Amino acid sequence: MTQAQERALSVLLEGRFRRSTQEIRADIAEFGQHYSHSGCIKLLARLGFEYRKPKPLPRVASAEQQADFIALYNRLINTLPTDEAIYFADVVHPEYQAKPAFGWVKAGSNPGLKTTAGRGRANIHGALNLETFDAPFVEPTTVDGLGAARLLAKIEARNPAKRVIHVIWDNAAYHKGADVRAFLARPTCRIHLIALPPYCPHFNPIERLWAVMHRHVTHNRFYPTQKQFANAILALFRQTIPKRWKSFRDKVSDNLRVITQKNFRVLP
8 A cells, every 4th residue: 555545544444443354454445455364454553553442431420520439439548437447339240151251272272161051140239348358248139129238237247346337339229229228227327328420330349359250250161050150159259259358459449540531532
């Protein structure tokens, strides 16, 4: 391609999101040129293009709302008395499906992973204390306000010496339902709820704990039965995390930052 054609191709690709070299080679053909797959990759690298996937962005949350929450959390964490604690809480629904994940293998070995036919899933409503890595959880049959109240009760029971326990979670409807309101109305209630800004899962460190769970339990692992699958998940929370929590700590943190669309090329 001539330099003028390369500049025109760059402008074309900057305005479109092409997923394969096949599509780009078709664009190149419009200039009367024909490239092989490997030649196209070399051309793209020379023009400054790389193969990446879009980063998910918060749909609604404004930068101001995110900044306000970060300021609130920093004030809380920096002035937290010894008789108070902070937990982050959320729900995860790991599906009973074999999940292939990238890994290093010998070239030509052609790895395979058995698949599962089940459509079931496990429900885990959990919480996480980043200071102690205490991770209480409940296993509701249905994710609802009753399960949320059970989780709050378990958090209280595990912190008998704490006067106030701050629980940070999202704005799901069941977090505001009658069961949760009744739990909070008790005269002896020690739970103080803090809502995350809308559409800000990146502010919840427990999301990173779910990622740890998938790496250790679901990725590249086949379970013959759904019960074995569920037991492996429960064993992680009941045994592995309490014993090995220090090895997970650098992967699960409260490094909160504002994410906006200003620094991204937002796809239509």
